[in-house]
Amino acid sequence: xxxxxxxxxxxxxxxxxxxxxxxxxxxxxxxxxxxxxxxxxxxxxxxxxxxxxxxxxxxxxxxxxxxxxxxxxxxxxxxxxxxxxxxxxxxxxxxxxxxxxxxxxxxxxxxxxxxxxxxxxxxxxxxxxxxxxxxxxxxxxxxxxxxxxxxxxxxxxxxxxxxxxxxxxxxxxxxxxxxxxxxxxxxxxxxxxxxxxxxxxxxxxxxxxxxxxxxxxxxxxxxxxx
Amino acid sequence: xxxxxxxxxxxxxxxxxxxxxxxxxxxxxxxxxxxxxxxxxxxxxxxxxxxxxxxxxxxxxxxxxxxxxxxxxxxxxxxxxxxxxxxxxxxxxxxxxxxxxxxxxxxxxxxxxxxxxxxxxxxxxxxxxxxxxxxxxxxxxxxxxxxxxxxxxxxxxxxxxxxxxxxxxxxxxxxxxxxxxxxxxxxxxxxxxxxxxxxxxxxxxxxxxxxxxxxxxxxxxxxxxxxxxxxxxxxxxxxxxxxxxxxxxxxxxxxxxxxxxxxxxxxxxxxxxxxxxxxxxxxxxxxxxxxxxx
Amino acid sequence: xxxxxxxxxxxxxxxxxxxxxxxxxxxxxxxxxxxxxxxxxxxxxxxxxxxxxxxxxxxxxxxxxxxxxxxxxxxxxxxxxxxxxxxxxxxxxxxxxxxxxxxxxxxxxxxxxxxxxxxxxxxxxxxxxxxxxxxxxxxxxxxxxxxxxxxxxxxxxxxxxxxxxxxxxxxxxxxxxxxxxxxxxxxxxxxxxxxxxxxxxxxxxxxxxxxxxxxxxxxxxxxxxxxxxxxxxxxxxxxxxxxxxxxxxxxxxxxxxxxxxxxxxxxxxxxxxxxxxxxxxxxxxxxxxxxxxxxxxxxxxxxxxxxxxxxxxxxxxxxxxxxxxxxxxxxxxxxxxxxxxxxxxxxxxxxxxxxxxx
Numbered sequence: 001x002x003x004x005x006x007x008x009x010x011x012x013x014x015x016x017x018x019x020x021x022x023x024x025x026x027x028x029x030x031x032x033x034x035x036x037x038x039x040x041x042x043x044x045x046x047x048x049x050x051x052x053x054x055x056x057x058x059x060x061x062x063x064x065x066x067x068x069x070x071x072x073x074x075x076x077x078x079x080x081x082x083x084x085x086x087x088x089x090x091x092x093x094x095x096x097x098x099x100x101x102x103x104x105x106x107x108x109x110x111x112x113x114x115x116x117x118x119x120x121x122x123x124x125x126x127x128x129x130x131x132x133x134x135x136x137x138x139x140x141x142x143x144x145x146x147x148x149x150x151x152x153x154x155x156x157x158x159x160x161x162x163x164x165x166x167x168x169x170x171x172x173x174x175x176x177x178x179x180x181x182x183x184x185x186x187x188x189x190x191x192x193x194x195x196x197x198x199x200x201x202x203x204x205x206x207x208x209x210x211x212x213x214x215x216x217x218x219x220x221x222x223x224x225x226x
Numbered sequence: 227x228x229x230x231x232x233x234x235x236x237x238x239x240x241x242x243x244x245x246x247x248x249x250x251x252x253x254x255x256x257x258x259x260x261x262x263x264x265x266x267x268x269x270x271x272x273x274x275x276x277x278x279x280x281x282x283x284x285x286x287x288x289x290x291x292x293x294x295x296x297x298x299x300x301x302x303x304x305x306x307x308x309x310x311x312x313x314x315x316x317x318x319x320x321x322x323x324x325x326x327x328x329x330x331x332x333x334x335x336x337x338x339x340x341x342x343x344x345x346x347x348x349x350x351x352x353x354x355x356x357x358x359x360x361x362x363x364x365x366x367x368x369x370x371x372x373x374x375x376x377x378x379x380x381x382x383x384x385x386x387x388x389x390x391x392x393x394x395x396x397x398x399x400x401x402x403x404x405x406x407x408x409x410x411x412x413x414x415x416x417x418x419x420x421x422x423x424x425x426x427x428x429x430x431x432x433x434x435x436x437x438x439x440x441x442x443x444x445x446x447x448x449x450x451x452x453x454x455x456x457x458x459x460x461x462x463x464x465x466x467x468x469x470x471x472x473x474x475x476x477x478x479x480x481x482x483x484x485x486x487x488x489x490x491x492x493x494x495x496x497x498x499x500x501x502x503x504x505x506x507x508x509x510x511x512x513x514x515x516x517x518x519x520x
Numbered sequence: 521x522x523x524x525x526x527x528x529x530x531x532x533x534x535x536x537x538x539x540x541x542x543x544x545x546x547x548x549x550x551x552x553x554x555x556x557x558x559x560x561x562x563x564x565x566x567x568x569x570x571x572x573x574x575x576x577x578x579x580x581x582x583x584x585x586x587x588x589x590x591x592x593x594x595x596x597x598x599x600x601x602x603x604x605x606x607x608x609x610x611x612x613x614x615x616x617x618x619x620x621x622x623x624x625x626x627x628x629x630x631x632x633x634x635x636x637x638x639x640x641x642x643x644x645x646x647x648x649x650x651x652x653x654x655x656x657x658x659x660x661x662x663x664x665x666x667x668x669x670x671x672x673x674x675x676x677x678x679x680x681x682x683x684x685x686x687x688x689x690x691x692x693x694x695x696x697x698x699x700x701x702x703x704x705x706x707x708x709x710x711x712x713x714x715x716x717x718x719x720x721x722x723x724x725x726x727x728x729x730x731x732x733x734x735x736x737x738x739x740x741x742x743x744x745x746x747x748x749x750x751x752x753x754x755x756x757x758x759x760x761x762x763x764x765x766x767x768x769x770x771x772x773x774x775x776x777x778x779x780x781x782x783x784x785x786x787x788x789x790x791x792x793x794x795x796x797x798x799x800x801x802x803x804x805x806x807x808x809x810x811x812x813x814x815x816x817x818x819x820x821x822x823x824x825x826x827x828x829x830x831x832x833x834x835x836x837x838x839x840x841x842x843x844x845x846x847x848x849x850x851x852x853x854x855x856x857x858x859x860x861x862x863x864x865x866x867x868x869x870x871x872x873x874x875x876x877x878x
Contacts, residue, residue: 028743054745070732079729083745128744163598264650266657315842322596322649323841326795329598329788330837336785337830449784450662459654491669498655498662505643505655 008162009169011186011200018189020172021063024138028060029053040136040168055084055169057135058123059128061142067124069114073100076113078127097132100124102156102164119150128155130165137161137169143178155181180204192217213224228485234364236481239439242370243453244477245377246435250454251461251469252381253428256388258463259401261313264325265305267332269451271426272433273444274335277302277343279434280350280442290353298430304335305426306419313418330371332448339444341456350437369438376431383469387465397421401464453480456497476500536809558709564704570701574773578709580809581715581766583794583874584802585759590718591799593755594735595649597641597873599656601790603760605782607633608769612692612777613673614768616681622695626711626768631763634757641756645749660787664779674775691775708769715762716802723802727754785830792833795840 003023012020025031028036029050038045045053059080068076077096100109103123107116113124122142131138139158143151159182161169173179178198179186187197188209196206203209250268258264275297282293307329316324354368388394396417399407435448456476460495461468476497483493562570583597586600597603612628614620620628640659646650675690676683683689700709722728730751733741740749771777793811798804816826 030739030742050742051745051747054743060743062739062743066737066743068729068733068736069742070538071729075729075732079733079746080744082726083730083747247726264654310844312838320649322653325653326596326791327838327841329791330834330841333788333792333834333837334831335834336788337827337832337834340830341827384605445783445785447752449661452658455654455675456658459651490745491762492665494665495662498658501655501658502640502643505647505651509643511647 003197005168005170005187006185007168008185009171009183011181011183011203012066012170012172012189013174013176013186014189014195015195017191019192020189022192023139023189024140024170024172027053027138027215028058051083054080057084059130059134059135059136060138061125061129061140063121063141063144065118065121065125067113067116067121067128072110072112072140073105073107073116073120073124073127074109075129076124077127079082081132081159084132084134090222095132099127099165102130102160103127104153107176118145121156122146122150123157126154130161130167133166135167137165137167139169139171141173141174142171143173151175152181153180154178176204229299231363232485233482235363236484237478238361238364238366238370239484240478240481241474242373242439242477243481244364244474245373245375246432246439246473247453247457247477248377248446248470248473249373249380249428249435250432250451251457251473252377252466253425253432254454255458255461255463255466255469256384256397257421257425258321258458260397261418262317262324263309263313263398264321264427264458264463266325266329266451266455267308267317267328267335268454269433270332270335270339270424270444270448271301271304271449272429272431272436274304274339274433276433276437276442276447277348277444278338280348281343281438284515294352294434295395297434298427301430301433302426304331305429306423307413309422309426313364314415319458336404336448342443345444347441350434350442352434352438354386355438369435373435373439376435377470378472380428381466382520384466393420413468428509453477453497456501456504459501472500472504498513544659554709554713558706562705563843565702567701570705571773572703572813574708575770575813576806576809577705577712578770578773579790579811579812580768581712582615582763582767582790583797583808583812584716584719584805585762585766586790587797587799587805587808588723588793589755589759590794591801591804592731592735593752595755596653596753596791597656597756597759598641598653599658599660600759600763600793601782601787602660602784603633603637603763604767604770605663605667606636607764608771608777608782609667609670609672609767610764611768611771613681615771616673616690617785618676622693622772626765629768630761630765633767634761636754637760638757638766640752641760645752645756649849657787660784664782664784667779667782671726671779674776680841689776692771694772704773712764715765716805719758719762720802722758727751731755744755763773786799787829789833791864792837796833796836 007077022031025215026033027040027045029045029048031115033046045055045058048056068079071079074096077099078092080091081095097109103126105120105123105127106119113121116124126142129139141156143154146154149196155178158169158171158178161167169182171179173180183200185198186200186203188195188203188206193210196203198206228420240375249511250272254265254268278300279293279297282288283290308328312327316327352372354372356367358365360366388398395405399410399412400414400417404414421506432454433447436447440446440450454473454478457469457472460475462473479496479500480493483489483496561573565573582600582604584767586597589595589597607629610632611625614625614628618625640655641652644655667778670680671682673681674685675681676685694704695707698704723731728740730746733744733746734748734751738748741751774781790812793808794805796811797806797808819826819829
């Protein structure tokens with residue numbers, strides 16, 4: 001299978017076990033594929049050691065949110081900034097506070113993440129992923145477990161990432177309203193195969209896509225991924 | 227370099243020690259695979275068992291056999307009790323925490339031994355040590371034979387047990403996936419308890435044999451666990467058969483360094499050196515990420 | 521959003537240079553306490569207690585190194601006491617072999633110990649934490665073996681610098697400004713303070729953030745671009761450095777070093793006191809140092825056997841791991857509060873009963 005994403009916000013959907021998270025793991029370096037190649041902006045990602053990909057500009061969030069509890073909000077965001085080559089020391093404070101503001105977190109940046117609720121932690125994680133002009137932002141079900149109105153807010157944030165923070169966004173989510181709200185184009189995976197790609201509205205109407213989903217669950221059905 | 231002649235007796239010594247290291251290593255690996263606990267108090271438990279046996283024979287005038295039995299039983303009971311009391315509350319914790327907790331038991335036993343028996347030198351001579359036979363130019367006693375035989379027999383027995391009995395299958399199941407095994411109706415607590423008990427009995431046997439082969443000293447016996455740990459580590463804490471082979475290698479390496487004057491004094495570093503080499507080998511393949519979130 | 525907008529909050533806790541008001545007050549109290557320890561204490565202590573206090577200062581540093589590894593990074597080293605022995609060996613060797621000023625000796629001792637200690641940790645750091653714990657336990661035993669063969673330097677010739685001598689050996693020298701015991705106590709405290717500050721800077725800064733990420737979730741640390749192996753190695757190196765310097769101070773303190781001062785079991789005792797003191801706070805290290813050196817001295821004073829303490833430490837490990845992962849630093853005030861409450865309740869009840877009786 002071959003999959004190419006254009007700049008902007010891209011959706012990646014598919015039923016459980018379709019290989020979406022595996023795809024993210026390959027991009028961010030958690031899994032070394034046995035064959036194949038991954039190129040982004042003319043660079044061979046597989047040639048970079050995993051931590052270096054984040055430095056180069058691949059950022060991701062996780063299905064189960066992974067904000068560092070012991071650190072402050074600013075500390076979490078600064079963590080990604082100070083380990084990347086994307087922003088310099090002088091602009092760190094501004095970049096960090098800017099990212100926190102960008103995701104719409106209206107709290108003291110010095111407060112410990114461990115004391116925050118699920119919504120704030122998600123946003124901290126997103127802020128960590130977008131700080132300092134990343135090249136590739138991978139969002140793995142950022143809306144999971146959030147109430148609808150929070151997901152809407154998140155959708156607006158995600159939509160604005162390419163324009164304001166830079167980079168190409170790939171969003172994996174089962175919430176089709178979130179995907180269709182944020183993504184201009186969407187690709188559909190099923191059992192590791194690409195079965196459709198194109199403008200989001202067209203893809204969601206595609207018959208093969210419906211079929212892939214119908215067998216397993218409804219499109220906006222509840223989500224439980226191990 | 228000493229001649230072949232000089233090495234020969236140390237081959238037997240090494241094999242005997244290696245057999246006991248393997249025996250202990252297998253006991254620890256089986257417990258680790260079943261319960262997730264690497265019992266670092268293994269040596270301390272055996273040491274205390276041996277000291278109790280010594281006390282029974284030399285101070286209380288017991289016959290030898292019941293004293294030895296008490297030693298082995300002590301290992302079983304103390305280990306089982308530890309498992310019953312501290313196993314469940316620590317069950318969900320990291321293997322590192324579980325292993326560290328057993329050091330608490332090791333310290334308690336070390337303190338108790340030092341208090342009761344002080345650090346006076348003692349010796350334990352099993353009746354099997356008084357009889358020996360000749361192999362080539364080398365005199366072999368039956369305690370040494372016992373060490374080698376126990377190592378091999380326990381390993382083979384464990385392999386067969388794990389493969390062909392219901393309890394063994396349950397243990398293998400627990401090693402693979404606790405939750406699935408539990409939902410399949412395996413009585414997890416009981417399976418774990420039997421692993422604790424058996425591993426404890428083995429620690430008693432090993433303590434008894436080592437007190438004769440090496441010496442009856444609390445600290446020495448407690449930290450001999452390191453030789454067995456090296457064997458278990460070389461086997462990646464999983465393969466029983468590799469543990470046996472590695473046990474023999476550690477025993478032989480330690481013993482065969484004895485006649486070589488330049489390194490003789492450093493022979494007890496063998497477990498550390500071999501384990502380090504094993505770790506270098508294990509970590510040779512690029513990156514190993516221990517925890518996966520996805 | 522525009523980056524040009526002035527950030528709403530000027531203060532940012534992730535820059536270590538800034539202290540808020542509470543922290544400033546705490547700093548003042550700490551400095552005052554420190555001055556008290558440095559100038560008031562030595563004059564009031566007997567030679568015996570001065571020695572004990574010096575040892576507490578030394579072992580606070582050792583405990584801090586191990587505590588940081590456990591509490592901040594999530595690594596357990598079971599060979600830290602052996603690393604201390606290594607540091608003492610190197611320190612003594614440098615003292616006899618060179619005429620370097622004492623601070624230079626300490627710095628070099630720390631660096632050499634750091635290199636040696638880190639080499640051992642290197643192969644295990646890529647594997648799980650259990651392997652690091654095991655290999656460091658083996659290291660502890662191996663260092664004991666080596667020390668038994670080489671002994672400690674005592675002014676002899678050759679690389680090992682050891683000589684068997686019935687007429688008494690020269691002692692490891694102390695800095696000229698701190699020849700006497702009280703002066704050396706002050707010296708040890710100041711060295712400890714410097715090392716505590718180095719540790720604090722690490723914990724508050726970039727390495728501290730990377731460690732926190734590693735401890736909670738290696739995938740998250742990786743996704744943020746943290747070179748996990750490098751930062752684990754860094755932590756291990758820092759702990760070895762601190763322990764090495766402490767070993768150098770220890771060599772100057774005792775003067776004549778013996779293998780018997782470094783039994784393998786002390787590696788586990790050290791782990792016990794560090795866990796009991798508390799690994800999440802820098803103060804825990806001081807409590808640990810006191811548990812390790814002050815408590816035995818007190819027990820000895822009261823005529824109780826030291827083995828009792830070993831048992832107590834064993835119980836301590838289990839208690840901390842089961843119920844109080846933050847250690848005494850957090851547990852003790854809470855217990856005292858509870859005890860105070862209970863006593864108050866009791867007093868009230870007794871008072872009521874007494875009132876009724878009268």
